Amino acid sequence: MKILGIVCSPRKEGNTEILVREALEAVREAGCETELILIAGKKIAPCDGCNACLKEGVCKINDDMRIISEQLEKADGIIFGTPVYFNNVTAQAKAVIDRTYPMAFSRKLRGKVAASIVVGGSLGIGQVFGLMNSFFASHGMVIAGASAGYGTEKGDVKQERPGFVYGGSPLREARSVGKNVVRLATRLEKGR
Numbered sequence: 001m002k003i004l005g006i007v008c009s010p011r012k013e014g015n016t017e018i019l020v021r022e023a024l025e026a027v028r029e030a031g032c033e034t035e036l037i038l039i040a041g042k043k044i045a046p047c048d049g050c051n052a053c054l055k056e057g058v059c060k061i062n063d064d065m066r067i068i069s070e071q072l073e074k075a076d077g078i079i080f081g082t083p084v085y086f087n088n089v090t091a092q093a094k095a096v097i098d099r100t101y102p103m104a105f106s107r108k109l110r111g112k113v114a115a116s117i118v119v120g121g122s123l124g125i126g127q128v129f130g131l132m133n134s135f136f137a138s139h140g141m142v143i144a145g146a147s148a149g150y151g152t153e154k155g156d157v158k159q160e161r162p163g164f165v166y167g168g169s170p171l172r173e174a175r176s177v178g179k180n181v182v183r184l185a186t187r188l189e190k191g192r
Contacts, residue, residue, distance in 0.1 A: 001098035001189065002033040004075035005182055006068075008093035012040045015119040015157040019149050019174040020081040023117060026178030027079075032185075035069060035075070039092045042066075046095050065099045072100070076189070077113035077144070077181040084120035084128050097135050110140035113185040115177045119149040119157060120138040144184040147173040 005024045009016040017038065024034040042064040053062040054083040059065065072078065082093040089097070105110055116132035118125050125148050136143050149157035149170035 001076045001182070002035065002074065003027045003077040003079065003178070004071055005079045006039065006081065006096065007037045008039045008080070008090050008096060009153070010040050010090060010092055010120075012038060012113065014083070014154050015149055015151045015156065016083050016117065018155070018157050019147065019170060020079055020115045021117065022174040023079050023115075023147075023178035023181075025189040026175040027077075027182055030179060030182040032182055035071060035072070036124065039096065039131055042068075042092075044099065045046065046093045047098040047101060047171060055119050057102060057106055059099055059102050061099070065096070068096065069100070069103060072103070072112075073108050075112060077115075077185045078109075078141070079115050079117060079177060079181060080132060081117040081119075082128065082132075083122040084118060086092050087127055089126035089128055100139065101111070104139055107140060111188065112139075112141050113144045113188065114141040115144040115181050117149070117174055117177060118144045119151060120143060121152040125140065125150075142184060142188065143179055144180045149174070149179045 005020040007017045007020050044065045045061050082089045114136040118128045137138050153156050
Protein backbone atom coordinates (compact mmCIF):
# COMPACT_ATOMS: atom_id res chain seq x y z
CA MET A 1 0.00 0.00 0.00
CA LYS A 2 1.31 3.46 -0.93
CA ILE A 3 0.41 6.73 0.77
CA LEU A 4 1.29 10.00 -0.93
CA GLY A 5 1.95 13.22 0.99
CA ILE A 6 1.59 16.51 -0.85
CA VAL A 7 2.90 19.71 0.71
CA CYS A 8 1.40 22.77 -0.98
CA SER A 9 3.39 25.38 0.88
CA PRO A 10 5.58 27.74 -1.14
CA ARG A 11 8.13 27.49 1.72
CA LYS A 12 10.36 24.46 2.09
CA GLU A 13 10.87 22.99 5.58
CA GLY A 14 7.97 24.97 7.01
CA ASN A 15 5.22 23.95 9.41
CA THR A 16 3.08 22.19 6.81
CA GLU A 17 6.00 20.08 5.64
CA ILE A 18 6.91 19.25 9.25
CA LEU A 19 3.41 17.92 9.93
CA VAL A 20 3.03 16.02 6.65
CA ARG A 21 6.41 14.37 7.20
CA GLU A 22 5.29 13.39 10.72
CA ALA A 23 2.10 11.85 9.32
CA LEU A 24 4.10 9.91 6.72
CA GLU A 25 6.45 8.65 9.44
CA ALA A 26 3.45 7.08 11.18
CA VAL A 27 2.43 5.57 7.82
CA ARG A 28 5.90 4.02 7.38
CA GLU A 29 5.79 2.65 10.94
CA ALA A 30 2.53 0.93 9.98
CA GLY A 31 4.41 -0.87 7.20
CA CYS A 32 3.27 1.15 4.18
CA GLU A 33 5.25 2.76 1.42
CA THR A 34 5.26 6.56 1.33
CA GLU A 35 6.14 9.29 -1.11
CA LEU A 36 6.41 13.02 -0.44
CA ILE A 37 5.80 15.72 -3.04
CA LEU A 38 6.89 19.25 -2.27
CA ILE A 39 5.05 21.69 -4.51
CA ALA A 40 7.56 24.46 -3.70
CA GLY A 41 9.78 24.89 -6.74
CA LYS A 42 7.49 22.92 -9.05
CA LYS A 43 6.06 24.46 -12.20
CA ILE A 44 2.28 24.09 -12.03
CA ALA A 45 0.30 26.49 -14.15
CA PRO A 46 -3.26 27.33 -13.20
CA CYS A 47 -6.11 25.80 -15.18
CA ASP A 48 -6.73 27.99 -18.23
CA GLY A 49 -10.30 26.78 -18.75
CA CYS A 50 -9.66 25.54 -22.28
CA ASN A 51 -11.79 22.40 -21.69
CA ALA A 52 -9.41 20.25 -23.78
CA CYS A 53 -9.56 17.74 -20.92
CA LEU A 54 -13.28 17.23 -21.58
CA LYS A 55 -12.43 15.88 -25.04
CA GLU A 56 -9.09 14.20 -24.43
CA GLY A 57 -9.36 13.17 -20.77
CA VAL A 58 -6.04 14.78 -19.87
CA CYS A 59 -4.83 18.31 -19.35
CA LYS A 60 -3.03 19.82 -22.33
CA ILE A 61 -0.68 21.87 -20.14
CA ASN A 62 2.74 20.21 -20.07
CA ASP A 63 4.26 20.94 -16.66
CA ASP A 64 5.03 19.22 -13.34
CA MET A 65 1.34 18.49 -12.72
CA ARG A 66 1.50 15.62 -15.23
CA ILE A 67 3.90 13.72 -12.96
CA ILE A 68 1.87 14.61 -9.86
CA SER A 69 -1.31 13.34 -11.54
CA GLU A 70 0.41 10.00 -12.19
CA GLN A 71 1.52 9.81 -8.56
CA LEU A 72 -1.99 10.62 -7.34
CA GLU A 73 -3.42 7.87 -9.53
CA LYS A 74 -0.95 5.26 -8.22
CA ALA A 75 -1.45 6.10 -4.53
CA ASP A 76 -3.88 4.24 -2.27
CA GLY A 77 -4.12 7.22 0.07
CA ILE A 78 -3.30 10.91 -0.02
CA ILE A 79 -2.37 13.30 2.77
CA PHE A 80 -2.81 16.80 1.42
CA GLY A 81 -1.11 19.58 3.37
CA THR A 82 -1.58 23.31 2.96
CA PRO A 83 -1.03 26.41 5.02
CA VAL A 84 -3.83 28.95 5.28
CA TYR A 85 -3.25 32.04 3.16
CA PHE A 86 -5.84 34.77 3.55
CA ASN A 87 -8.51 32.35 4.84
CA ASN A 88 -7.97 29.89 2.00
CA VAL A 89 -5.55 27.32 0.61
CA THR A 90 -2.34 28.58 -0.97
CA ALA A 91 -2.29 29.47 -4.66
CA GLN A 92 -0.11 26.40 -5.15
CA ALA A 93 -2.73 24.14 -3.53
CA LYS A 94 -5.50 25.68 -5.60
CA ALA A 95 -3.52 25.08 -8.79
CA VAL A 96 -3.10 21.41 -7.86
CA ILE A 97 -6.78 21.09 -6.96
CA ASP A 98 -7.93 22.74 -10.20
CA ARG A 99 -5.58 20.70 -12.33
CA THR A 100 -7.11 17.43 -11.05
CA TYR A 101 -10.26 18.40 -12.97
CA PRO A 102 -9.58 15.91 -15.82
CA MET A 103 -9.26 13.12 -13.24
CA ALA A 104 -12.78 13.81 -11.99
CA PHE A 105 -14.39 12.69 -15.26
CA SER A 106 -12.54 9.38 -15.36
CA ARG A 107 -12.98 8.92 -11.57
CA LYS A 108 -9.27 8.14 -11.20
CA LEU A 109 -9.24 9.23 -7.55
CA ARG A 110 -12.51 7.55 -6.59
CA GLY A 111 -12.22 5.29 -3.56
CA LYS A 112 -8.79 6.57 -2.55
CA VAL A 113 -8.42 7.53 1.10
CA ALA A 114 -7.69 11.21 1.75
CA ALA A 115 -6.91 13.44 4.71
CA SER A 116 -5.82 17.02 5.10
CA ILE A 117 -3.27 18.75 7.27
CA VAL A 118 -3.83 22.49 7.58
CA VAL A 119 -1.58 25.04 9.25
CA GLY A 120 -2.66 28.57 10.10
CA GLY A 121 -1.77 31.52 12.22
CA SER A 122 -5.26 32.13 13.53
CA LEU A 123 -8.24 32.38 11.16
CA GLY A 124 -9.31 30.18 8.28
CA ILE A 125 -8.38 26.66 9.34
CA GLY A 126 -12.00 25.49 9.56
CA GLN A 127 -12.82 27.05 6.22
CA VAL A 128 -9.87 25.30 4.58
CA PHE A 129 -10.91 21.95 6.11
CA GLY A 130 -14.31 22.45 4.48
CA LEU A 131 -12.72 23.21 1.12
CA MET A 132 -10.44 20.19 1.32
CA ASN A 133 -13.31 17.86 2.25
CA SER A 134 -15.35 19.25 -0.65
CA PHE A 135 -12.42 18.60 -3.00
CA PHE A 136 -12.06 15.04 -1.74
CA ALA A 137 -15.81 14.38 -1.97
CA SER A 138 -15.97 15.78 -5.51
CA HIS A 139 -13.53 13.08 -6.56
CA GLY A 140 -15.37 10.34 -4.66
CA MET A 141 -12.49 9.93 -2.23
CA VAL A 142 -13.02 8.51 1.26
CA ILE A 143 -12.18 11.07 3.94
CA ALA A 144 -10.05 9.77 6.80
CA GLY A 145 -9.89 12.93 8.88
CA ALA A 146 -7.76 16.00 9.26
CA SER A 147 -5.36 17.73 11.60
CA ALA A 148 -4.41 21.31 12.30
CA GLY A 149 -1.33 23.14 13.36
CA TYR A 150 -0.98 26.71 14.49
CA GLY A 151 2.04 28.85 13.80
CA THR A 152 3.57 31.52 11.65
CA GLU A 153 7.28 30.89 12.11
CA LYS A 154 9.03 27.73 10.91
CA GLY A 155 8.94 25.12 13.65
CA ASP A 156 6.01 26.60 15.62
CA VAL A 157 4.03 23.36 15.16
CA LYS A 158 6.60 21.47 17.22
CA GLN A 159 5.42 23.28 20.35
CA GLU A 160 2.93 21.76 22.77
CA ARG A 161 -0.35 23.67 22.93
CA PRO A 162 -2.52 23.31 26.03
CA GLY A 163 -6.03 22.22 25.14
CA PHE A 164 -4.99 21.05 21.68
CA VAL A 165 -6.48 17.80 20.40
CA TYR A 166 -4.47 14.60 21.07
CA GLY A 167 -2.77 15.81 24.22
CA GLY A 168 -1.61 19.22 23.13
CA SER A 169 0.63 18.27 20.23
CA PRO A 170 0.15 19.06 16.53
CA LEU A 171 2.84 16.43 15.86
CA ARG A 172 0.80 13.72 17.60
CA GLU A 173 -2.30 14.87 15.78
CA ALA A 174 -0.46 14.60 12.42
CA ARG A 175 0.69 11.09 13.34
CA SER A 176 -2.91 10.21 14.13
CA VAL A 177 -3.95 11.34 10.65
CA GLY A 178 -1.29 9.10 9.11
CA LYS A 179 -2.53 6.14 11.14
CA ASN A 180 -6.15 6.87 10.21
CA VAL A 181 -5.31 6.92 6.50
CA VAL A 182 -3.58 3.54 6.79
CA ARG A 183 -6.35 2.05 8.93
CA LEU A 184 -9.11 3.11 6.52
CA ALA A 185 -7.17 2.18 3.37
CA THR A 186 -6.48 -1.27 4.85
CA ARG A 187 -10.17 -1.79 5.65
CA LEU A 188 -11.20 -0.71 2.18
CA GLU A 189 -8.60 -3.00 0.61
CA LYS A 190 -9.86 -5.98 2.63
CA GLY A 191 -13.42 -5.22 1.59
CA ARG A 192 -12.66 -5.39 -2.14
